[in-house]
Amino acid sequence: MTLLHSMTVPLGERSYPIYIGEGLLRDAAWVGELLKARKTAVVSNDVVAPLYADAIHAARSGAETHDIILPDGEVHKTLATASKIFDELIEHRFARDDLIVALGGGVIGDMAGFAAACYQRGIAFVQIPTTLLSQVDSSVGGKTGVNHPRGKNMIGAFHQPRAVIIDIATLSSLPLRELRAGLAEVVKYGLICNPAFFEWLESHAEKLVSRDTETLAYAIYHSCQTKAAIVARDEREQGERALLNFGHTFGHAIESVTGYSSWLHGEAVAAGMLMAASLSERCGLLSRSDVARISSLLQRLGLRTDARGELSAESARLAMSVDKKVQKGRIRLILLRSLGEAFVSDDYPADALTSTLEAHLS
Amino acid sequence: MTLLHSMTVPLGERSYPIYIGEGLLRDAAWVGELLKARKTAVVSNDVVAPLYADAIHAARSGAETHDIILPDGEVHKTLATASKIFDELIEHRFARDDLIVALGGGVIGDMAGFAAACYQRGIAFVQIPTTLLSQVDSSVGGKTGVNHPRGKNMIGAFHQPRAVIIDIATLSSLPLRELRAGLAEVVKYGLICNPAFFEWLESHAEKLVSRDTETLAYAIYHSCQTKAAIVARDEREQGERALLNFGHTFGHAIESVTGYSSWLHGEAVAAGMLMAASLSERCGLLSRSDVARISSLLQRLGLRTDARGELSAESARLAMSVDKKVQKGRIRLILLRSLGEAFVSDDYPADALTSTLEAHLS
Secondary structure, eight states: EEEEEEEEOGGGGEEEEEEEEESGGHHHHHHHHTTTTSSSEEEETTTTHHHHHHHHHHHTTSOOEEEEEOOOOOOOOOOOHHHHHHHHHHHHHHTTTTEEEEEEEEHHHHHHHHHHBBBBBBOOOEEEEHHHHIIOOOOOTEEEEEEEEEEEEEEEEEOOSEEEEGGGGGGGOOOOOOHHHHHHHHHHHHHHOEEEEEEEEHHHHHHHHHOHHHHHHHHHHHHHHHHHHHHHOOOOOOSSGGGGGHHHHHHHHHHHHHTTTTHHHHHHHHHHHHHHHHHHHHTTOOOOOOOOHHHHHHTTTTTOOTTTOOOOHHHHHHHHHHSTTTTEEEEOOEEEOOOOOOOOOOOOOHHHHHHHHHHHOO | OOOEEEEEEGGGOOOEEEEEEEEEOOOHHHHHHHHHHEEEEEETTTTTHHHHHHHHHHHTTSOOOOEEEEEOOOOOOOOHHHHHHHHHHHHHHOOOOOOOEEESSSSHHHHHHHHHHTTTTOOEEEEEEHHHIIIIIIIISSSEEEEEETEEEEEEOOOOOOOOOOOOOGGGGOOOHHHHHHHHHHHHHHHHHHHHHHHHHHHHHHHTTTTTHHHHHHHHHHEEEHHHHHHHHHOOOOEEEEEEEGTHHHHHHHHHHHTTTSHHHHHHHHHHHHHHHHHHTTTSSHHHHHHHHHHHHHHHHTOOOTTTOOOOHHHHHHTTSSSEETTTTOEEEEEEEETTEEEEESSSOHHHHHHHHHHHHH
C-alpha cells in the first residue's frame, strides 16, 4: 500500500486521523490496528460488501466481526433501515466499547454513524468511504443522520468517527456518474474559500474525470483539509460551518421533490451551486463571467447545471422552507461574494430568489 | 406560586437552571419567559395533557404552540413513537431555533428529549416533569432515549435541557403507586453517597408517602443537587456517573423480562437496589443489619423488595448481559462499601451474583 497523505481533524478529545492512499485496504495488519475492538460490526451495502468486506475480515484476523448489509441508495437512508442496525447490534450483544465500521458511500456512512451515535447513547465508529462524494465530504466532520420522507437529514446527530480511511483504489470500481457527482463537492471547496484551488480544478478537470490517482488524491486531500479546518473552528454549525452547505439548500429541494431517486446528491448539489451563484449574480455580487466559469467547469466534469423539466419553482420553494437552514422563518442561503468567498445570507431580495428558481426550474 | 428552591446544573455552555416550587405552572408570565420561542411543541401523554396543557398554552399566550400527545406508558417508549414526534415537527415546519417542551413523566421526557436531540441534529427542550420519578431523576442530566424490544434505553443520546420546571402541585394528581416508585430513586441518592440523607429519609418516610409539600420539596431538591453535582463531574458517564445506576442493572432485567408492563421503573429499581445490597453483603462489604435497614425503609415506603414468582434467575442473567453496563464481556455492577458509599465493580465472585439472583428471584 502507498500512504499518500494523512492529517488530523483537530477537535480536542474528539480529534481523529484521516489517511489517504492507494491500496490501503489491502494491508490487513495496518487496517487491523485501526479496527481494534472486542467486536466489530461492518455496516455496508450489497454493492460494496462483495468488493471489500473480505479485506475487513482479513484485517480483523479472526476477531468477532459481523456484517450488516443494507440495501443500496439514498431512498433507504431512513429510520427504519437504521433500526435494522440497532436490531443486529443488540442481537450480537454489542457493548459501549465495541466498534462500528462504515464501509460504503455517504448513505452508509450517515446511517452507520447515526446508529453509532445512538446505540447505547454512543459507541465508536470508523469511516471507510468508498465513493468520491463520501471521501471528500460526508465521512469527515461528524454529521450523521437519516432522511424523513419530507426532508433530507432531518433526523441525526453530531458524532465524530475514530478514524477515516480513504483508499483511492476503491474509486476504480465507482460508476463514472458517481465519480462526477463527487467532483461537485470538490468544486464546492474552491468556490467557498479557495480561488487558487478552483483554478487548479479548471486546469485538471479532465485528469480528474479520467481517474488519475495522484490528481484524485490531491483533490481529496485538499478537500478534506478544507473541511477539517472549517469543522475544527465550528463543529456544531453555529456559524462558519454553514458555508459547507453552499448549493445544498437548492440541491436538497431537488432531491426531496424528486424523491431521492433520479438525482444523485452531488448532481443536485452541482445544480444547486449554480443556482446559488446565479442568485449571487442577481444580488449584484458575482459577475456574469464568474457564473459562466462555474457553469463551464461543472459541465466539463459532466454535471447538469439545471433541473428544468424535473420540478417546479413552487415545489422547490416549499421544500426549501422545511430545510434545516430556516431560521426565524427566513430561508438562509449561502451566497458568493466572489469566486472563492462565500457567506451566509437571509437578506437577499425575495424576487431575486423567485426569478432564480424560475430560471433554473420549470 | 411559591418558588421553594432553585439551582444550576453547571455544565459550561450547556448549564441550565432547575426550579422547584408549588404552583409554578399556574404563573403564566413566569413560565412564558422560560418557554420563549417562535414555535413550541408540547410533547405529553393522554393522562397528563388534560391536566396541565392548558397552563402551557396560557404561558405561551397565543404564540404558535402544538400539542403532540403520545400514549402513556413505558411500553410506548419506542423508536416508532419517537418517529411520530418527528412527523409532527416536520408537519409543522419546526426549525433549529424552535423549542420542545416535555410535559409528563420519565417516558415523555426521555422520548421528547431524544426527539429534540435528533431533530435537525439537535433543538432546545425544556423539561416539565410531572411525576416524582422524573423530577428526581430523568429530567436532570441529559440522558434521553427509547427502549428496544430487547433492552431498555438502548437507543438514545446525551442532550441537556434548557431548563427544568418542577411543580410539586403536579404530584397531588399522581397515583400513590407512582409516588412510591419515585421515592425509590430518592433513596438511591442516600445509599450511593450520603448516609445523612439516608437517615433523614428513615425519619421522614411517612411524611413523604403522605405527600407533605415541604418534605417532598426538600427530598426533590436534595436529589437534584446530588444528581447535578455528579453529572457536572461526569456528563457522559465515563466514570462516577455510573454510580447513579445503582440497582438499575438488576432493575432493568426485571423490567425487560416482564415486558415493561407489570413493574414500574422505580419499583424495579427498589428491588434491584436490595439485590445489589444483598450482593454487597455476600461480597463481605455490607453488614446484614445494613441490608435490613435498606429493606425496612423500602418497605415503609411501600416498595417491593424482591421479584419472586415473576422471573427466573437465568432469564434475569441473560437480560443483564445485554445491558449497557457490560464492558469487555463482564457485567459491571454498582455495589455498596457501606450505607452511603457506592462503587463500580466487575470484580465480584460469579457465584455471589448467582446466589443473589437465586435468592431474590425464582
